[in-house]
Amino acid sequence: MLKIESKEIKNKIEIKNLYKIFGVYPERAVKLLQDNKNKDEILSGTKNVVGLNDVSLSIRSGETFVVMGLSGSGKSTLARCINRLIEPTSGEIYIDGENITAMSYKELLQVRRNKIGMVFQSFALFPHLNLLDNVAYGLKVQGVPVAKRHERAFHSLQGVGLSGWEKYYPEQLSGGMRQRVGLARALANDPGILLMDEAFSALDPLIRQDMQDELMNLQDKMNKTIVFITHDLNEALKLGDRIALMKDGEINQVGTPEEILVSPATEYVARFVEGVDKTKVFTAAHVMKRPQPLVYAKDGPRVALHKMKKAGISSIFVVGRGKKVQGLLYADQAAAALREGQDTVIPYLDIGYPKVAPETCISDMFDMMASANGPVAVTSPEDELLGIIVRGAIFAGLSGGESPYAGI
Amino acid sequence: MPEFRIPLGDVTNDIFDQLITVIAPVTNGISSSLETFLKWNEAFLLMWPPLLIVAVLGLLVWFFVDKKLSLFIVFSLIFMLGLNLWDQTMSTVGLVIAGTLLSLLFGIPLGILASQNDTTEKIISPILDLMQTMPSFVYLIPAVIFFGLGKVAALAAILIFALPPAIRLTNLGIRQVPAEMVEAASAFGSTRLQILKEVQLPLAMPTIMTGVNQCIMMSLSMSVIAAMIGAGGLGREVLTAMQTVDIGLGMEGGLGIVVVAIIMDRVSQKLARRSQKGEEIAGSGAGSK
Ligand SMILES: Nc1ncnc2c1ncn2[C@@H]1O[C@H](COP(=O)(O)OP(=O)(O)OP(=O)(O)O)[C@@H](O)[C@H]1O
Ligand SMILES: [Mg+2]
Numbered sequence: 001m002l003k004i005e006s007k008e009i010k011n012k013i014e015i016k017n018l019y020k021i022f023g024v025y026p027e028r029a030v031k032l033l034q035d036n037k038n039k040d041e042i043l044s045g046t047k048n049v050v051g052l053n054d055v056s057l058s059i060r061s062g063e064t065f066v067v068m069g070l071s072g073s074g075k076s077t078l079a080r081c082i083n084r085l086i087e088p089t090s091g092e093i094y095i096d097g098e099n100i101t102a103m104s105y106k107e108l109l110q111v112r113r114n115k116i117g118m119v120f121q122s123f124a125l126f127p128h129l130n131l132l133d134n135v136a137y138g139l140k141v142q143g144v145p146v147a148k149r150h151e152r153a154f155h156s157l158q159g160v161g162l163s164g165w166e167k168y169y170p171e172q173l174s175g176g177m178r179q180r181v182g183l184a185r186a187l188a189n190d191p192g193i194l195l196m197d198e199a200f201s202a203l204d205p206l207i208r209q210d211m212q213d214e215l216m217n218l219q220d221k222m223n224k225t226i227v228f229i230t231h232d233l234n235e236a237l238k239l240g241d242r243i244a245l246m247k248d249g250e251i252n253q254v255g256t257p258e259e260i261l262v263s264p265a266t267e268y269v270a271r272f273v274e275g276v277d278k279t280k281v282f283t284a285a286h287v288m289k290r291p292q293p294l295v296y297a298k299d300g301p302r303v304a305l306h307k308m309k310k311a312g313i314s315s316i317f318v319v320g321r322g323k324k325v326q327g328l329l330y331a332d333q334a335a336a337a338l339r340e341g342q343d344t345v346i347p348y349l350d351i352g353y354p355k356v357a358p359e360t361c362i363s364d365m366f367d368m369m370a371s372a373n374g375p376v377a378v379t380s381p382e383d384e385l386l387g388i389i390v391r392g393a394i395f396a397g398l399s400g401g402e403s404p405y406a407g408i
Numbered sequence: 409m410p411e412f413r414i415p416l417g418d419v420t421n422d423i424f425d426q427l428i429t430v431i432a433p434v435t436n437g438i439s440s441s442l443e444t445f446l447k448w449n450e451a452f453l454l455m456w457p458p459l460l461i462v463a464v465l466g467l468l469v470w471f472f473v474d475k476k477l478s479l480f481i482v483f484s485l486i487f488m489l490g491l492n493l494w495d496q497t498m499s500t501v502g503l504v505i506a507g508t509l510l511s512l513l514f515g516i517p518l519g520i521l522a523s524q525n526d527t528t529e530k531i532i533s534p535i536l537d538l539m540q541t542m543p544s545f546v547y548l549i550p551a552v553i554f555f556g557l558g559k560v561a562a563l564a565a566i567l568i569f570a571l572p573p574a575i576r577l578t579n580l581g582i583r584q585v586p587a588e589m590v591e592a593a594s595a596f597g598s599t600r601l602q603i604l605k606e607v608q609l610p611l612a613m614p615t616i617m618t619g620v621n622q623c624i625m626m627s628l629s630m631s632v633i634a635a636m637i638g639a640g641g642l643g644r645e646v647l648t649a650m651q652t653v654d655i656g657l658g659m660e661g662g663l664g665i666v667v668v669a670i671i672m673d674r675v676s677q678k679l680a681r682r683s684q685k686g687e688e689i690a691g692s693g694a695g696s697k
Contacts, residue, residue, distance in 0.1 A: 085594055113597030124592035128610045138596035141606070185596075195595075 011094075012193060012225040013059040013082060018091030020077050020249070023048030026089040039248040051077040052088070053249040061192075064219060064226040066240030068233065068272070074249040075229045079197050082227065083116045084108055095193065113142050117186030121198035123178045125170040125185070131157060132166040135185045142189070149188075156188040157181070159218070176207035183215070187222070197229045205285040205358065206387055212238055233272065234286065237261075245269050284365065285358035288378045288387030294319050297326055301337035301345050304329055315374035318349055323385045325377055328353035355379050358386055365389075424553055435554045442560045450502040458494045462486060473678045480674075484667045493642065493664050500631055500641030500668060503559060507566035507627035511574050512620060514567075519578025519619075520604065529579060536572040544569060544633055552637050562631060562639035569630040573622035581615025582608045617680030624672050632665055642668070 021029040029048040032041070039050040052074050059065045067075045080086040082093060084100060092101050100111055117138070125134050132153050133140075139149035157166060160180040170178055179199060186194055200208045212235060219226065230236055236243050237257045244254045245268070253265035264270035293307045297320040308316050308331050318326040327349025337348045354368050355377040368376060375388040428435075453461075462485045470478035488497050522529040547568055548561075555561040585608045593603045609616075635643025645661030648654070 083595060085591060109597045109599065111597075112595060116595070118592070118595040120588060120592060122588050124586075124588040126589060126592075126607060126611075137593070137606070141593075141596060141598045141602050 010060055011058045012061040012096065013057070013227070014092075014094040014097075015055055015057040015059075015082075016092045016094075018052050018055040018078075018081060018093065019089045020051035020074070020081060020086060021048050021089045022051055030090055050074075050249045051086070052081065052091075055091070055249070055251055057244060057251065057254065059225060059227065061225055062223045063241040064228055064239050066228045066230060066236040066243045067246060068230055068236045068243055069246030070231060073246040075231070075246055076197050077249070078246070079118075079195050079227060079229050082193075082195060083112050083118065113138065114189065115191050116193045116195060117189070117191040119179070119182045119186045119194065119196040119199040121201050123170070123175075123182045123202075125178055125181055127170055130167050130169055131162065131173075131181050134170065134181055135188050137185060138189045153184070153188055156184040159187065160184045160214070174207075175203050176211060179203060179211060180214075183218075187218075192225055194224045194226045195229075196226060198231070199228070200235065201230065201232070206288065206290060208235075209286070215239065245272060283358065283362065284356045284360045284376075284378045284389060285387070287362065288358070288389050291317060291377075291385050291388045294323075294385070295329060295345065296320070297344075297346065299345070300343045301334045301348075304334045304345050305331065305338065308334070317353075317375070317377060317385060317388065318345060319385050322382075324383050325353070325355070325379060325385050327351040328374055328377075330374070353377055356389075357381070424550075428553065431554075439555045439560045442555075442563055443558075446502065446506055446559045446563065449506050450499055453498040453502050454495065458485075458489050462489070469675065473675060473682070477671075477674050477678065481671055484671070488664055488667060491660050491664070493645065493660060496640070496642045496645055496661075497664055497668060500628070500643065500665070503562060503566070503631045503634075503639060503641060504624065504627045504668075504672065507563055507570055507631065508620075508624050510563070510567055511570040511623050511627065515571050515574025515619070515623065516578050516616065518571075519575040519616075520582065520609075522575065522579040523582035523608070524600070524604070532575065532579075536575060539568050540572050544630065548634065548637050557638040559639055561637050562634035565634050565637070566627050566630045570623045570626035573626060574619050577619025577622065578612070578616050581612030581619070584615065585611045614680070617676075621673065621676045621680060624676050625669065628665075628669055628672060 019026075019030050019033065023029060023046065025046060026048065029042050029046055029050065032046070033050065033053050037045070039053070042048055042050055055074075055078060057065075067078060069075050077086055081088045082095075084093075088101055092099055094100070095111060095115060098111075100108065103111065126137065129137065132150055135156050136144075136149040136153035139152060144152075154166060157163060160183050162177065162180055162184065165173070165177070170181065173181070179202075182199070186196075200211050203211060215226075216239065226239075228236075228239055230239075240257055242254060242256055243260050245252045245260065247266075247268045253260060253269045255263075255265075260269060261273050264273055293311050293316065295304045295307060295316050295318045297318060299307075299318075304316060304318070308314065314331045316329050318329050320326050326346065328351075329345050329349055333348040333350075334345055337345050342348075353374070353376075354372045356365055356368070356379075358378050358380070365376070369389070369391055372391070375390045377385055378387040378389060380386055462482055465485070466478050466482040469481055485497075488494060518532065522532045544565065548565055551561040551564040551568075555564055582604075589607050589611065590603055593607045598606065631639055631641065632643035632646065635641065635647045642661050642664045646658055646665070649656075649658030649661060
C-alpha cells in the first residue's frame, strides 16, 4: 500500500492505454488498432480518425515533460485528454492517483479548477475583460470573492512582469505580453499541473526565447508539473526534462533530450533529430540578443558615450528611423567626436560592420565572428536591426546549461 | 358533370371551428391579459402632456445618445403634434414597444436555447423559416380567429413577425463566439451556465443588439400592416386614406410612420453601437494612463 502511494506521489500524471478515436464507431476502430491496423488503414476502412493510439506515460511531479511530433500526430489531443476537454475513447488517466476518466462532471470541474492550468497557442484571452479580470477568471468561476481574486490575480500578473497593466485590455498588448497574461491566468489558482499547447509557437523568435527563459525561471521557483507541447526540436531540447516523440497518435520514444539524440528508438525519431549539429540547427535568430542599448541617429557623442559606459560596452550600433542600421560606433571614435566638438556621431561610424540574416546557421558565422571586433548585427532584408550577436553568446548558446549534448 | 374541387378551405374551416372551441378559454385568457398590458402601455404614453414627452425624450437623447438625433426628434415630433397625429403616433409606439418587449422576452431565451444544442437549433430553424417566408396576410387571418379583431391580434401578428430575428441573431451571436474562448473557459472549470454568462453572452452582445434593432423595425412594419385587423394608430390613417383615396391623409400618416421608423432605428442603433464602444473607451482610457 505504502509502496503504491509513494509511486503515485512521484508520478503526477499517469496515463494508461489511452485511445482517442474521432468518428462514429470508435470502439470498432480501437479493436482494429489492437489488431495492428494502422491509422491510414482505419481512416480509409472506417472513416474514423485515430487521435491517440495506446498511449501510456508517467509524468513525474515537478518535471517539464515535452510532447513533440509533427502536425497531426495527436499532441493537442493528448494534452486535452488530460483535462478531458476531449473525452478519451478508452484508457485511464490518473492525476495525483485519482482516475479522472472515471470522474463525474462535478468532480472533473473541481480538478480543472484546482489542479490544472492551461495555456493556449492562440492565447485565448477574453477580449471583453481587462487583464486583471482575465487572470482572475479561473478564481471567479470557483466563487472566490472579488477582492480576494483580484489580489491573487494582481500577484500572478506581477509574477510574469506585468505590474501596472491590470486595467489594460488584451487587444492593447503585444503577442509576448498576451502570452504572459495567458501564463498568469493559468497560474493564478496555483495548480499543480500546467498544460501548455504550443504556447510559444505564435511568438516572434526573440520573444519566444524570452518566454522560454522566463518559463524556466518561473519553473525553478514554482516546481510545477509542466506538459509542454511543441513541434520545435530546439524548444523541446531547451525546456524538456524528458521528451516524448509522437507519430500517428502513438508514442515513439520517451527519454531525456540526451537519450533522444544519442539513441533514437525509431526511424521517425532519428529523422526528427537527424544530424542535429547544433551549429546547423541553431541559427542567428536563436543566439541573438536584444539590441540594447542603442544609439539613435539624432544622439550626439555625449549620449553615445554615456550609453556605452552605462552598459559597459566599447561599441554600439547607431540606428535611424525604423531601426535601420546606420553603422557601428566605437568608443574611441565617439570620444574623438566629442573632442572635435561635433554634435553628431554619423561621420564617425564604421559602416563596414558585420551583419547576417536571422536564418543564417551558426556554422556559417564562425569566420565572421572570429574576425569581428565588436558585435555582429542581425538584420532584416530592409536593414532593420533585429538583434545583435556578441562573440561569447554563440559559445554560451552552444554549450550552455541547456545543451543536451555538450559531451557529444 | 359535377365540378371537382379539393375541399381544403372547408376542411380548414372545420378544423379551426373545432380548434377554437377547444382552446377558446386559453386564447381568451391570453387575450385579456395582453389587452390589459396594451391598454396600460398606451395609457401610460398618453398620460403625459405631449410636449413633456418630447422634451424628456429630446433631453435624454441629447445627453446620452446623439445631439443631432435629438434635434431631429424634437422637430419631427412637434411636427406630428401639429398634424394632430399625436394620439395615433403614441398608439403605434405603444404597440411597437409591447411587440418588441414580448419578442425579446421569448426570442432571446429561445435563441440561447438554440445555441446550446444542435437538435434544438434543427427543430427551431425550419419553424423560423416558415414564419419568415409566410406572407404576413396569411397569418393575419388566424390571428383574428384566435384573438378577434383588435390590438391583441395585431400583437400576435407582430410576435410572429418580430420573433425570428431575435431568436436567430441571439443564436448566431453565441455560436460565433470563437471556440477557443469557450475551450479556455471550460479548461478553467466553468460550468455550462458560467460559460454562457461570463463569455458567450458578453461576446455575442453586438450581434444580439443587432437582433434587438431588427426586432423593433419588424414590429413597426407589422404594426402598420396590422391596421387591417384593427391595430389602430398611424397604420389606420394610411388604411383609411387608401379606402377613401385621400392622398393628403395618406401623406400625413405615411410621414408619421417614417418619422417613427427613423427615430426608433437610429436610437436603437446608436445605443447598440455605444454598448460596444463603451468597452473600447474603457480600454483606451486605461491605455493612455
Ligand atoms: N475534432 C476532431 N474531429 C476529427 N478529427 C480530429 C479532431 N481533432 C483532431 N482530429 C485529428 O486527430 C489527429 C491529431 O490531431 P491533433 O490536433 O492532436 O494533432 P497535433 O499533433 O496537435 O497537430 P498540430 O501540431 O497541427 O497542432 C489529426 O489527424 C486530426 O485530424
Ligand atoms: Mg495541436
